[in-house]
Amino acid sequence: MAKKKIYCECLNTVKPVRDTLDVISGKWKLPIIISVGVGNSRFTDIQESIPGLTPKVLAKELKELEQHQLIKRLIIEDYPVKIVYHLEPYADTLTPIIYAMKDWGISHREKIFKK
Numbered sequence: 001m002a003k004k005k006i007y008c009e010c011l012n013t014v015k016p017v018r019d020t021l022d023v024i025s026g027k028w029k030l031p032i033i034i035s036v037g038v039g040n041s042r043f044t045d046i047q048e049s050i051p052g053l054t055p056k057v058l059a060k061e062l063k064e065l066e067q068h069q070l071i072k073r074l075i076i077e078d079y080p081v082k083i084v085y086h087l088e089p090y091a092d093t094l095t096p097i098i099y100a101m102k103d104w105g106i107s108h109r110e111k112i113f114k115k
Helices: 002-024 029-037 043-049 055-067 089-113
Strands: 071-076 082-087
Touching: 002 029, 002 089, 029 043, 029 055, 029 071, 029 082, 029 089, 043 055, 043 082, 055 071, 082 089
Parallel strands: none
Antiparallel strands: 071 082
């Protein structure tokens, strides 16, 4: 009985963590969220703020982030037409996760490189 309880408790943690990673994992999603969050709203501004990010990959990642309701794509009818990206309020729920990852990353670097 105890093994089954431990197994269930493990699954109850692993499943939501996996769901989170499915949304924000990869090389580019968090940098894109951070870039848009600090004010880069145009496609080229986002791309230029993240070294190595190609337009094709940025377009794909923005689309996925939009599907997960983290980023909103706005079309401004002007001449020329302007497309901008903004974080949805829902993206604010990632702020504590991003800062926790930042803090852990700083601590980890210190532990590994400053023995």
